[in-house]
Every structure is written in structure tokens, then in C-alpha cells.
Amino acid sequence: MIRTEENKELVRRFVRLGNDRDFDRLGEIVAPDFARHCPATPDVRVRSFDDFRRFLEMDSATFPDSTVTMHELVAEGDLVAFWATYAGTQKGPMGPFAPSGRRMEVDFGGVFRIDDGKIAHLRLTWDNVSALTQLGHFSPPGAE
Numbered sequence: 001m002i003r004t005e006e007n008k009e010l011v012r013r014f015v016r017l018g019n020d021r022d023f024d025r026l027g028e029i030v031a032p033d034f035a036r037h038c039p040a041t042p043d044v045r046v047r048s049f050d051d052f053r054r055f056l057e058m059d060s061a062t063f064p065d066s067t068v069t070m071h072e073l074v075a076e077g078d079l080v081a082f083w084a085t086y087a088g089t090q091k092g093p094m095g096p097f098a099p100s101g102r103r104m105e106v107d108f109g110g111v112f113r114i115d116d117g118k119i120a121h122l123r124l125t126w127d128n129v130s131a132l133t134q135l136g137h138f139s140p141p142g143a144e
Contacts, residue, residue, distance in 0.1 A: 004075035031120040063088030104134035
């Protein structure tokens, strides 16, 4: 039996635990073979919860005050789609980009897949141009 409301609550818990940096408890609700796919970060490979935890730890070092705010959740079957905002101040390096000390707020969307009561898969994307511009790492053509 598919439980869409319970799946949505699982995603809300995922976000709360991530915002709280409670990665041990996050591991209780994420499948060991969790996979994350994001065309905005094609070089980031996440194929297990351990990979995901390392990714979150690096993200927290780069954006120590980051938070995710969920705006919309829509569930059907074992899928939960979302629209959210990521906000944080870049205090650490981000790939080739040195810390800027600047804050960004970027809307993003995606879909979670729930298997056997655990989050098994996340597909998401966001606007990298907006993020890099806000952080001072990119100036769009024609910007003054």
C-alpha cells in the first residue's frame, strides 16, 4: 500500500535532519544504496548513504549556515516532488571557487523516490548561473 502522506512526512523529516546536520539520524531514514542525480553538479557521484553523508559534510563546511526550506510537496505513489529554497553563506571553497563570504538563495526542485519506508533516490536541479552570480563567481554577459 502506497502512503503518500507518510512519504511527504518522511521528506519533511529528511529536510529537518539535514538542516540540523543530524547525519546519524538521517542515516536511519535513507537507504544504504541511496542515489542522488543532479545535472547542476555532474561531477558529484552519490551512490550510497556514505557518499551522501560525505557530500553533506562538504556542503556544510562550505555553507555552514545553509538551510533548505520546502515550499511545495506533491506525492504520487512512491514519488514525492518538491520545490524548495537553499540559502547559505559561502565560507569555504566550492570546487574551484574560493570562499566569497557572500550569501545566496537559490530555488530548486526535484523528486524523491521512497522504497520500503526509506528515501532511496533523489533527482534534483537548480540554476547554477544564479548561484554563482550571487556568490560573486560569475558575471552574466551584459551585467553592469
